[in-house]
Amino acid sequence: MEQHAPSLRAEALALLRQGLRNSIVAERLGVPVGTVGWWLHEDRKDRGIVVERQHDCPRCQNLPIDGPAYSYLLGLYLGDGHIVAKHKQNHLSIYCCDGWPGLIAAAEDAMRKVITGAGTGRRMKIGCTEVKSYTKHWKCLFPQHGPGRKHERRIVLTDWQQEIVNEHPWNLVRGLIHSDGCRITNWTTRMVAGKRKRYEYPRYFFTNKSDDIRKIYTDTLDRVGVEWKTNARGSDPYHISVARRASVALMDAQVGPKY
Missing domain, CATH: 3.10.28.10 (Homing endonucleases)
Structure with missing residues (x-):
């Protein structure tokens, strides 16, 4: 960083304390805006001022x-x-x-x-x-x-969280599928009139090791009328499957494939 006279730094800080923006001070004094920002940061630190980014929590x-x-x-x-x-x-x-x-x-x-x-x-x-x-x-x-x-x-939802989920259940389901879920196409074969035919059908999976998070998911599916079952692979019951045609149609209308 280029070295500047202490008087120039003091002048910049005086202008900043008047409420001028970094860019205006930098243009007026002919120094890089990054340098002005650094001076402001160091000045606040020296004076023990903690600045929090503006937010609307x-x-x-x-x-x-x-x-x-x-x-x-x-x-x-x-x-x-x-x-x-x-x-x-x-x-x-x-x-x-x-x-x-x-x-x-x-x-x-x-x-x-x-x-x-x-x-x-x-x-x-x-x-x-x-x-x-x-x-x-x-x-x-x-x-x-x-x-x-x-x-x-x-992992338990608070009352105010549950109220939001109850009002917007499909948004929660969509977020869970978009993070730890998927929509896939399964297939099987059957003998029809002496010939083996292939049938394809879509289904949704959600996989999570947390019993609590899976319950939040399945409770929400119950609320919106989606039928589900647990698919245990080996001894791990981490997989929730939605495969019935009507329930898949509901999921397709509200969630759909990832994109």
């Missing part, structure tokens, strides 16, 4: 919550999400497969609708994209956050 500000967006994001969080809550790191992360770019955009859109003003970003990894939103207030929206893996601790 519905729980803290007693604001209405975007129910459809929240119910969908809750499904994503319960499936493939986690919250980092440290002194200098606070963010919600949702992991999305790169094969479904529509889901990446949907996750980011839901974050922005649930807490307006919180910054969002994407971090590319091998085969997936981490969609992140930066604010400590995600803990307010997802009280299920805690130490350890979700399937190793109790």
Whole structure:
């Protein structure tokens, strides 16, 4: 970084304390805007001022919550999400497969609708994209956050969360399927008039190790009239299947394949 006279830095800080934006101060004094931002950061740190990014946390500000967006994001969080809550790191992360770019955009859109003003970003990894939103207030929206893996601790919805899910059940189902579920096409063969014919039929799977999260999913399916069953592979009853034609039709109308 280029060295500037202490008097120039003092002049910049005086202007910033008057409420001028970084870009205006930088243009007026002829220094990079990044340098002005760094001076402001160091000045605040020296004076013990903690600056929090502006946000509209519905729980803290007693604001209405975007129910459809929240119910969908809750499904994503319960499936493939986690919250980092440290002194200098606070963010919600949702992991999305790169094969479904529509889901990446949907996750980011839901974050922005649930807490307006919180910054969002994407971090590319091998085969997936981490969609992140930066604010400590995600803990307010997802009280299920805690130490350890979700399937190793109790996961129960609060009364206010359950009210949102009851009002927007399909959004939760969609979020859970988009995170830990899939729509596949099974096939079988039958003898018809002495000839073997192939039949194909779609079905939905949801897989999660948490008994509590699976119950949240199946309770919601019951509420919307979808029939389901548990498919145990080996001794692990982690798989929920929806295969009956009428129930698959309901899922297709409300969820559909990943995109």
